[in-house]
Amino acid sequence: MTIDPNILVAGASALLTLVAVGVKLLSASRLRLHASHDFVELANERVSPAEDIVGPACERLADAKGALERQTSLARTNRWMSALLTIGQYIIGGLLASSFVQQSLRPDLVGVLGLLVLISSLIYQHFRPDIQLRGAMSRSLRLRALIRSVEDDIYAIRSNSSNAPTVEAVRRRISEALSAIEASELQDLQTRESPPNEDSKA
Numbered sequence: 001m002t003i004d005p006n007i008l009v010a011g012a013s014a015l016l017t018l019v020a021v022g023v024k025l026l027s028a029s030r031l032r033l034h035a036s037h038d039f040v041e042l043a044n045e046r047v048s049p050a051e052d053i054v055g056p057a058c059e060r061l062a063d064a065k066g067a068l069e070r071q072t073s074l075a076r077t078n079r080w081m082s083a084l085l086t087i088g089q090y091i092i093g094g095l096l097a098s099s100f101v102q103q104s105l106r107p108d109l110v111g112v113l114g115l116l117v118l119i120s121s122l123i124y125q126h127f128r129p130d131i132q133l134r135g136a137m138s139r140s141l142r143l144r145a146l147i148r149s150v151e152d153d154i155y156a157i158r159s160n161s162s163n164a165p166t167v168e169a170v171r172r173r174i175s176e177a178l179s180a181i182e183a184s185e186l187q188d189l190q191t192r193e194s195p196p197n198e199d200s201k202a
Contacts, residue, residue, distance in 0.1 A: 053157065053158075054154050054157050054167055054170075056167055056171050057150070057167045057171050057174070058154070060171045060174035060175060060178075061147065061154070063178060064143055064146055064147050064150065064178060065147060067139075067178060067181060068140060068147065071136045074132060074136040075133055075136035075137050078127075078130075078132040078133040078136060079129075079133055081127065081129040082129035082130055085129070086124075088116070089117060089120045092113050092116050093117055095113055096110070096113055096114060127192070128191075128192040131188055131191055131192050135185065139181050139184055139185065142177070143181065146177045150170060150173070150174060153165050
């Protein structure tokens with residue numbers, strides 16, 4: 001018994017679409033678990049008595065590391081989601097664009113393929129993984145630079161360096177940077193949800 005290759009391709013395309021949605025849902029669940037467990041563990045990291053002077057700065061540094069891990073996870077998820085949805089749309093769209101394939105397939109299967117193209121397009125337009133990927137990668141780079149700089153400041157404080165900043169200044173700088181990161185993420189969300197023709201109507 002032979003299986004029609006077109007049916008196999010259609011099934012693979014549908015599977016790619018379902019996997020993309022599953023990746024998004026699993027990622028959201030994983031981020032919630034991470035925020036309720038690992039992040040708390042980082043925030044309560046023990047320090048020796050000699051390091052108590054920079055304790056408040058270390059707490060904010062843990063916040064920054066937790067934010068970095070979250071942004072890294074978001075970038076990874078949206079990279080996979082974007083790739084899967086794009087591949088699915090191109091495969092199905094390529095099939096439907098071929099008159100030979102349209103004549104070879106049953107009308108109901110052509111309808112299913114068209115529906116999968118529509119579903120993939122709607123999912124892509126709703127979640128906009130391309131926008132989220134660029135934003136998450138940009139925020140990850142900013143957080144890595146912030147963490148390196150803060151670690152240098154903490155080392156300078158512990159070494160009693162003459163040009164070392166105060167713990168309060170370090171903590172305030174991290175807080176301001178985290179607020180900017182959150183504002184950037186909110187801006188990406190608003191961009192994702194805005195109508196595509198909004199600029200042209202203005």
